[in-house]
Amino acid sequence: MFTGIVEELGEIVGKEDLVDAARFVIRGPLVTTDAGHGDSIAVNGVCLTVVDVLPDGAFTADVMAETLNRSSLRGVDVGSRVNLERAAAVNSRLGGHIVQGHVDGTGHVISRAPSQNWEVVRVALPPELARYVVEKGSVTVDGVSLTVSALGVDNSGDDASGDWFEVSLIPTTLEMTTLGRAAVGTPVNLEVDVIAKYVERLLLHKDGGDADPAPTV
Template sequence: MFTGIVEELGEIIDIDNLADSARLVIKGPVVTSDAGHGDSIAVNGVCLTVVEVRPDGAFTADVMAETLNRSSLGAIGVGSQVNLERAAAVNSRLGGHIVQGHVDGTGRVISRSPSEHWEVVRIALPSELSRYVVEKGSITVDGISLTVSGLGSGASEATGNGSGASEATGNGSGASEATGDWFEVSLIPTTLALTTLGRAAVGTPVNLEVDVIAKYVERLMSAR
């Protein structure tokens, strides 16, 4: 289990593509400082198991075809930066929210609206995940625990919700196109500087994990 508080920006330094999987070599001196074989590390929100810790501060992890197909890791390349977080310790503070590292789907950055001290990022998400996303609730984007600051559906609503979409339309973000369901997150300077989402361009795919509690509640209610 994780909390969605990114510990460091790592780097993909090698990829060995196999028939039905891939072995990643990821540089992350902070997360490998006390890691060992079998430990869990979240890479852009995907829980991976450490195969080997190298002396140069890198670790290797195997990624199965299912994970490559269902997350943005399938399109990642050597030199890409990734968000890294070690599994939560039971005696530590829960700084974000309960994150499993099990990606529910991928979204796409559709606009960025900068302000003086923060930036609003709008992300399109699959319609089947929309029911789990609520305003002021939590969502994990590429392993980052974030609060949903706004949500909606379609370009007409996006233009008229006062969220800065009119500014986004003029910055090459494509905010005026039909986007379907979307949500917004407001990024503080720390998140902008220390995570991949701070520099993710419009069109960038991102891994999404919705709040697991919502899924359990839905399952329990449907059983009744």
């Protein structure tokens, strides 16, 4: 489990394409200080398992095809910056919200509106996830726990984005995460609040429904 509080802006320093997977080498001197084989580290919001810890402050992780196909990691390459967070310790403060590192889907940055002290970023939201996102609720974008400041739907014009939500990024988030550099059109990993998915599942069974919540990776 994670909290969505990014600890370090890491870098992809190696990538090996395999038959049905990819092996990444990710530099993160902070998150590797106490990491070992089998530990979990969230990379842009995707929970990955450490295979090896290297002497230069990097670690390797294998990413299966399912994860590559369902997350923005498919477009990550050598030189890409990534958000890194170690798994939460039982005795630590929950600075963000409960984050599993299981990506529910991908969206993309629609617009950025800078102001003096923060920047409002609008993100396209897959229609199957829209019901889980509420104003003033929590959403994870590329592993960053954020508060939803606005919701809407745009079905007008040739560039209609459909469902969208907005988040306001403070200077720390802009400086210390990839969201500060995510240009319009950049794909991002989304994880909705797991509590909303459990509530939906329970209500479906109570009412005799058989639909499942949106799949995750």
